[in-house]
Each structure stands twice: as structure tokens, then as C-alpha cells.
Amino acid sequence: MMLRQVAKKALGLTARQSTPWSVGISRSYHENVIDHYDNPRNVGSFDKNDPTVGTGLVGAPACGDVMKLQIKVDEKTGQIVDARFKTFGCGSAIASSSVATEWVKGKAMEDVLTIKNTEIAKHLSLPPVKLHCSMLAEDAIKAAVKDYKDKRVKTNGAAAAGETTQA
Amino acid sequence: MASKVISSTIRRTLTKPHGVVFRRHNLSTAAAAAATDYEDESIMMKGVRISGRPLYLDMQATTPIDPRVFDAMNDSGINEYGNPHSRTHLYGWEAENAVEVARIQVAKLIGASPKEIIFMSGATEANNTAVKGVMHFYKDTKKHVITTQTEHKCVLDSCRHLQQEGFEVTYLPVKTDGLVDLEMLREAIRPDTGLVSIMAVNNEIGVVQPMEEIGQICKEHNVPFHTDAAQAIGKIPVDVKKWNIGLMSMSAHKIYGPKGVGALFVRRRPRIRLEPLMNGGGQERGLRSGTAATQQILGFGAACDLAMKEMEYDEKWIKGLQERLLNGIREKLDGVVVNGSMESRYSGNLNLSFAYVEGESLLMGLKEVAVSSGSACTSASLEPSYVLRALGVDEDMAHTSIRFGIGRFTTKEEIDKAVELTVKQVVKLREMSPLYEMVKEGIDIKNIQWSQH
Numbered sequence: 001m002m003l004r005q006v007a008k009k010a011l012g013l014t015a016r017q018s019t020p021w022s023v024g025i026s027r028s029y030h031e032n033v034i035d036h037y038d039n040p041r042n043v044g045s046f047d048k049n050d051p052t053v054g055t056g057l058v059g060a061p062a063c064g065d066v067m068k069l070q071i072k073v074d075e076k077t078g079q080i081v082d083a084r085f086k087t088f089g090c091g092s093a094i095a096s097s098s099v100a101t102e103w104v105k106g107k108a109m110e111d112v113l114t115i116k117n118t119e120i121a122k123h124l125s126l127p128p129v130k131l132h133c134s135m136l137a138e139d140a141i142k143a144a145v146k147d148y149k150d151k152r153v154k155t156n157g158a159a160a161a162g163e164t165t166q167a
Numbered sequence: 168m169a170s171k172v173i174s175s176t177i178r179r180t181l182t183k184p185h186g187v188v189f190r191r192h193n194l195s196t197a198a199a200a201a202a203t204d205y206e207d208e209s210i211m212m213k214g215v216r217i218s219g220r221p222l223y224l225d226m227q228a229t230t231p232i233d234p235r236v237f238d239a240m241n242d243s244g245i246n247e248y249g250n251p252h253s254r255t256h257l258y259g260w261e262a263e264n265a266v267e268v269a270r271i272q273v274a275k276l277i278g279a280s281p282k283e284i285i286f287m288s289g290a291t292e293a294n295n296t297a298v299k300g301v302m303h304f305y306k307d308t309k310k311h312v313i314t315t316q317t318e319h320k321c322v323l324d325s326c327r328h329l330q331q332e333g334f335e336v337t338y339l340p341v342k343t344d345g346l347v348d349l350e351m352l353r354e355a356i357r358p359d360t361g362l363v364s365i366m367a368v369n370n371e372i373g374v375v376q377p378m379e380e381i382g383q384i385c386k387e388h389n390v391p392f393h394t395d396a397a398q399a400i401g402k403i404p405v406d407v408k409k410w411n412i413g414l415m416s417m418s419a420h421k422i423y424g425p426k427g428v429g430a431l432f433v434r435r436r437p438r439i440r441l442e443p444l445m446n447g448g449g450q451e452r453g454l455r456s457g458t459a460a461t462q463q464i465l466g467f468g469a470a471c472d473l474a475m476k477e478m479e480y481d482e483k484w485i486k487g488l489q490e491r492l493l494n495g496i497r498e499k500l501d502g503v504v505v506n507g508s509m510e511s512r513y514s515g516n517l518n519l520s521f522a523y524v525e526g527e528s529l530l531m532g533l534k535e536v537a538v539s540s541g542s543a544c545t546s547a548s549l550e551p552s553y554v555l556r557a558l559g560v561d562e563d564m565a566h567t568s569i570r571f572g573i574g575r576f577t578t579k580e581e582i583d584k585a586v587e588l589t590v591k592q593v594v595k596l597r598e599m600s601p602l603y604e605m606v607k608e609g610i611d612i613k614n615i616q617w618s619q620h
Contacts (some may be wrong), residue, residue, distance in 0.1 A: 029215060029531070037531055043599050061563030061602060061612065064525055064551070068601035086601040090527035094599065 029091060030125035036095035041102055044084040046070045051155050054148025056140045065089040065133065067097045069140035071104060071112075073148055080104050080112065085140075092130040096120050096137035109145050221537045222581045226421075226572030227370045227398060227516055228539060232466070233423035233575070239469035240425060240462050251459050252450055262461050269468025273430055276471040277396075277415065278406040285431045285451045286464050290397035291321040292444070293416035293431035294364075296455070297393045298325040300441035301362050301414065302334055309361025315339045315347055316557035317369055319395055326364075343559050344508035345374035349384065356388045363392050367399035371554040371570060372507035373516025375403060382411030391439050397421050397429070401474025402481070402513055407432060413439045419463065423575060424470030428463035431455075481575050486514040488573045488582050493517060495586035500593055506555060506568055517571040520564045523603040524596045529569060532592035536585050539570050563602070563612070 045068075046053040052073050059066040066089065072082040083101040087094045099120050104112045117134035120126075126134055209218045223231070243265060249258025251266045267281070274281040287293045302312060314326055316338045326336045337355045342348055347365060356363070363385050368375050378394065385392040391413035399405055401422035407415060415432040419425055433439050433454065447456025474481075497503055502522035521529065526540035551565035560568075571585065597603040602612055 034215060034531070037528070040599060045604060057601065061566070064563075064566040066601055068604075086599055086604060088523060088600045088602050089525050091531040093525075094528055 032099075032124050033091055033095040033126075036098040036124075037091045040094065040098050042082075042084050042098065042105075043086065045086065046072055046082075046084055051075075051151055052148075054144040054146070054151065056143025056145075056147055058139045058143050059089070059136050061088065065093050065136055067093065067136050067140040069097060069100060069137075069144045071109075071144045071148060073109065077108075078110075079106065079108050081106070089133065089136075090130070092124065092126055093133040093136065095124050096126075096133045097140060099123060100137040100141055104141060109148070112141055113145060115141055215534050217534050221535050222585055223537045224571050224573065224577065224581070224585055225537045225539050226574035226577075227373075227570060228572070229420045229426065230423045230574055231576060232425055233470065233473060235473060236424055236466050236469045240466040243465060244462050247461075249461075251461055252448070262459075266459050266461060266464050269464045269471075272468035272472040272475075273417070276400055276405070276475050277417075277432060278408055279432050280435070282452075283432050283435050285433055285454045286459055286467075287429050287431055287455055288427060288460070289420075289429040290319075290395060290416045290418035291429075293418075293429050294319065294321045294395055295325050296431055296441065296444045297414040297416060298322060298362065298364060299329065300444060300454075301391060301393070301439065302329055303442040304440050305361045306334075309359050310334050311357050311360040312336045312362050312364065313339060313352065313355050313360060313390075314364040315341055315366070317341050317345065317371075317554045318364065318366055319370060319397075322364055322366070322395060341557055344511070345369060345372050345506075345558055346508055346511060347376055347381065349377065349380055352381065353384055356384070356390060360388070360390050363390050364394070365392075366395040366397075367405070368396070368403065368513045368516075369507070369554065370398050370516075371552060372518045372558070373398075373513045374507040375399070375511045375513055377511070378410040378412075382409075385413075386411045398513065398516075401471060401478060402515065404478070407434070414441075419467035419470055422470045422474050425463050425466040428460055428467045430467070477575070482514065484575070485573050485577070488577055488579065489514045489517055491579065492571060492573070492582050492586060493519075495583065496589060499586075499590045504564060506558060506560060515573045517573070518568055519571070520560070520568045521593050522564065522567065523600045523606065524567050524593050526567050526569060528596055529567070529589075529592055532595065533569075533588055536588055538572070538585075540568060 046055075048055055048070075050072075052075060054071045054073065056069045057066070066087065068086045070084045071080045073079065074081050083104050085097040085101045087097045089097075100115070103115055103120075115138060117131070117138040120134040120137055121131055124134070209216050210220070247258070247261050247265065249256070249260075249262040251259060251262035253259025253262075266286070270281040270284050270286070274284050285293075285296075287296065298312065302309065310333075312326055312329060312334060314322060314336065323338075326338075330336050339347055339351055339355060352363070363381070365376055365381055367378055382392055392411060393414040393416075394410075394412055395416045396405060397416060397418035398421055400417050405415075412432065413434045416429065417432070418429040420427075431454075433441065433452075441454065443454045443456065445456045450456050450459065493505070496519070500521070504520040504522070506518040506520055530538065530540050551562065552568070555565040555568055569589075573582070605612055
């Protein structure tokens with residue numbers, strides 16, 4: 001068997017000419033997915049307690065998918081200046097959340113709420129069985145924005161209460 | 168042999184369109200990306216680019232054919248092509264002789280008589296024949312089958328089929344170490360139990376069931392004992408008399424033999440009767456009609472012969488490699504759990520769970536190592552492996568399991584490389600994992616309310 005390999009190499013053939021059925025079987029990964037896995041963008045964490053940071057934690061270990069997406073928002077302009085993610089999940093889940101962090105950067109908070117899971121899925125050519133990964137990424141974005149807004153309300157409320165007590 | 172290989176390769180080269188190398192890319196966007204040509208030996212398949220073939224550490228799925236087995240098969244292929252059931256001429260007699268020699272080799276490995284070996288197309292057919300055939304034969308008096316929750320899919324599916332026909336099946340749970348609870352087995356046996364089917368070595372977690380004790384219980388209650396020994400023969404000592412086995416399924420491609428052949432051991436004293444699945448000319452004692460696959464059977468026999476001679480040496484070698492793998496990984500990583508009993512285990516199967524890391528993403532990173540996983544994402548449904556679930560493994564750990572299979576031809580270098588790659592990928596994925604981060608901060612993951620959807 002080894003001789004066959006050596007002989008093939010010597011004659012300029014390699015294993016590339018294998019089955020013609022490598023197209024379109026459910027286990028193919030799109031190159032984008034692999035790229036996001038090998039070179040993940042924006043992995044990391046911000047400080048949860050930072051008032052300019054919104055944290056979205058979605059999914060469940062029992063389902064095999066947990067995504068944590070954090071956005072750093074410029075308070076004055078309401079624009080997302082930076083994002084970080086951490087994911088426990090398959091390659092498609094990691095890629096979906098990585099794409100999500102890329103797409104939210106530099107956008108206003110209202111804009112990112114319109115990001116649809118179908119767009120993420122299309123960008124990564126996710127097969128039907130992996131569509132829930134993109135759904136989770138969309139949920140994570142929404143959860144992060146909601147968390148930031150809740151925090152703002154709390155700090156504004158506290159500031160208002162502080163003023164009244166001081167006065 | 169070398170000249171034969173080279174000449175056949177040259178022959179193949181000259182008859183193919185040479186020079187146009189068809190590169191198979193999966194998707195149209197990949198074709199555009201392929202403008203950057205990798206003219207070296209890297210292989211591109213299913214969107215994954217790897218340089219060279221991966222290390223093979225998936226011995227439970229199948230094993231490479233031992234070159235000596237290959238020789239035994241092919242020596243006869245060109246000239247001895249007769250049908251072993253042709254009674255009237257030399258070609259038939261030669262082929263029949265060859266099949267009988269193989270039969271003796273298989274029988275010797277398991278301590279049986281050659282008359283008790285029926286050749287089939289594999290362990291799946293043998294399992295089907297055993298479960299369905301025995302129950303159909305005794306369907307007037309025996310309505311009950313006992314099996315375990317960790318059996319191979321073909322046994323479980325055959326039992327499901329029997330349930331649809333009106334039989335009753337008890338799926339015994341297993342303990343957390345993967346072994347059957349003997350008391351539960353004893354209690355489950357009823358007067359109308361027609362078959363107990365428990366596999367000897369589990370293909371996913373590698374645990375070895377207490378076969379002698381189970382055989383004893385079946386003998387006491389006079390119930391035929393069937394075992395799927397596809398992963399066991401040639402690897403652990405198997406003795407059908409000591410274990411009181413009534414039926415045993417075997418597969419060639421798990422012991423360095425060819426694919427497409429296996430056997431069923433059917434005890435003759437006391438005789439186990441069964442209804443054949445394949446009707447026809449009555450070959451193989453009427454239990455499996457059809458022309459015997461002579462070449463494959465020769466390969467199977469040769470593989471069994473080799474296994475018998477080399478079992479002890481293989482066991483020592485594989486055990487050493489298993490320890491090397493486990494210790495190598497444990498030295499560098501924490502949160503590594505071995506699924507299944509460590510004591511009652513076949514050493515060539517190591518099923519590990521890495522906490523806080525998901526199995527499919529780990530496999531994606533381990534593209535230079537051929538292993539398999541019991542995680543949900545790798546099955547078509549989103550359910551984690553039923554074997555791990557039967558062990559009672561926590562759901563988040565069930566998603567993280569990887570099965571390493573070590574065999575006769577695995578080398579120390581392969582194990583070291585696998586350790587290195589695994590550790591690297593697990594560390595990288597743990598950096599990316601929110602669960603690991605939470606644990607490091609001291610949050611107890613089990614107490615969080617997750618937002619399911």
C-alpha cells in the first residue's frame with residue numbers, strides 16, 4: 001500500500017483525484033467557516049461591569065451551543081465601537097458568532113437589531129441542519145443590545161435617584 | 168510485489184487523461200478562492216485543506232488490512248476463482264477447501280468447532296440473523312428479548328423491528344461505568360424470554376462486559392445468549408464455552424481483515440435453531456444461502472489466524488500506547504474525563520470528554536487526526552450519542568467526547584503527535600469558551616438559568 005502511494009507520487013498523481021462525490025454532502029464546511037475557526041476574530045471579553053458594555057449570553061450547554069457576545073458602545077453616539085465573543089459550540093456556531101462580531105462593529109445599535117440570521121447563514125453557506133447556529137448568533141446580538149439598554153436605564157435611574165437624595 | 172504495484176500504477180496512469188488534474192472543490196465560491204494554487208501535496212476535500220493524509224486513530228470504525236491478510240486473499244484471486252459450492256470439478260473443490268481452512272481458523276480463535284461457523288456479509292447481517300432469526304423460530308413460545316441500551320445500532324434496530332411485530336423487548340440500563348447490572352439482568356429474565364443480547368466490547372466506549380457472569384445467568388435460566396463480539400475477537404481472549412455463548416457475531420474489518428465479510432457462531436450442543444434471513448440453495452447449513460465470498464473469507468480466516476498468534480503482543484503494545492496517550496493529555500490539560508470503566512476496558516479504545524469544549528469544533532481543529540466524536544453536531548439530529556446518554560453523562564459533557572482508536576499499526580510518533588494536536592486545539596477552544604471563563608471566575612455553571620430556544 002505504501003509502495004502504491006510512492007509510485008503514485010513518482011508518477012505525478014496524488015490523492016486529489018478521488019471520489020467525484022465530494023460535492024454537496026451534508027458534512028462539507030464552507031471555506032468561510034473554516035477561516036473563522038482557524039483565525040477567529042474578536043475572541044475575548046470586556047469587563048461585564050463596565051457601563052459601556054452590553055453582554056448577551058444565549059443558548060444552553062445541554063443543546064451544545066452557548067454564545068456570549070459583548071458590545072462596547074460609545075455613549076454619546078450610540079454606535080458600537082468594539083465587540084467580543086466567546087462560544088461553546090460547533091464550527092458553524094463559532095463562525096456565526098465571529099461573523100456577528102464583525103458585522104456589529106461600527107454600526108448603530110438600532111441597525112444591528114436588523115441583522116437577520118438568514119444573512120449570516122448565507123454568508124457562511126450553512127446547511128439546513130446548522131441554521132440554528134445563525135439563529136443563536138442573531139439572538140446573541142439582540143441580547144447584548146438589550147443588556148446595554150437595561151444597564152443604561154439602571155444607571156440613569158440611579159443617577160436620577162442620586163440627584164434627588166443629594167438635593 | 169513491488170514491481171506489480173508499480174506496473175499497475177503505470178498502467179492506470181497511461182489510461183487516464185493525464186496532465187489534467189481534476190480538483191474537486193465543493194462550492195462555486197471555493198473555485199474562485201482556488202486561484203491561489205497549492206501545487207504541493209496538500210489535499211482539499213469537503214472544504215478542508217490538509218497537507219498529507221491524517222493520522223488514523225479511528226480503529227473502532229474500521230482497521231487497515233494487514234498486508235499479510237492482503238497477500239493471503241490475493242494469492243488465490245486470479246487462479247482459484249471457482250464457486251465453493253460447485254461439487255463437480257476441481258475449481259469448486261479448491262475453493263471449498265480454501266473456505267474450510269478459513270472456517271477452521273475462525274473457529275480456533277473463539278474456541279468453537281468449525282461446524283458452528285456460518286459466514287455472512289458482516290457483523291450487521293450476523294446480528295440481524297441472530298436476533299430476528301432466533302425469535303422468529305421460537306415465536307410461538309418465546310415473546311421476550313433482553314438487550315442493553317448501549318448495543319450497536321443494528322441490534323437495537325432489529326429489536327425495534329421485533330417490537331413492531333409484536334414481541335416485547337427490555338432495554339437494560341447500564342451503570343455509569345458502562346457495565347450491565349447483573350441483578351437487573353437476573354430480574355428481567357422471564358419464562359418467555361427467547362434471547363439475551365449483550366455486546367462483549369462496546370464500540371463507542373470500549374468497556375468489556377462481565378461475559379462469564381452473564382453467560383452463567385443465561386445458563387441457569389436456559390436462555391440463549393447472543394453477543395456482538397465484532398470489537399472483541401482477536402483483541403481480548405474469547406472462549407464460547409467458558410462464556411456459555413449461544414450465538415456470536417463477528418466482523419472481519421475490525422481485526423485487520425477485509426470489509427464485507429463476517430460470521431455468526433451458532434452453537435450446536437445444545438442446538439440453537441434459527442430462521443435464516445437469506446433463503447436459497449441452503450448453503451452454510453441452510454442458515455445463509457448464497458455463494459460464499461471466497462476471497463473475503465480467506466482474508467477473514469487469515470486475519471483470525473494472525474490475531475490468535477499476535478493477540479498478546481498487540482495487547483501489550485496497545486496498552487502502552489493508550490497510557491502514553493492518556494498521560495500525555497492529562498499532563499497538559501485538566502478537566503479530562505474518561506467515559507466508561509477504566510478497569511474493564513479494551514485498551515485500544517479511549518473515549519475522552521474535554522470539559523467546556525464542544526466535540527465537533529474540536530474535530531474540526533483535529534483535521535490532521537482521524538478520530539470520531541459522540542457529539543450531537545456530528546449526528547444528523549441534534550442529540551448526543553445514545554451510548555453516552557445511557558452512561559448518564561451530563562449533557563454538556565456528552566457534547567464534548569472524542570473517541571481515539573489505537574491499533575496494531577499505530578506508532579508512538581502518531582500518539583505523540585495526536586497528544587500535541589489535541590492539547591493545542593483544546594487550549595485554543597477553551598480560550599474561546601464562555602463556560603470555561605465562567606468556571607475560572609468561580610461561577611457554578613449548573614446553577615445558571617439558560618435561555619433555551
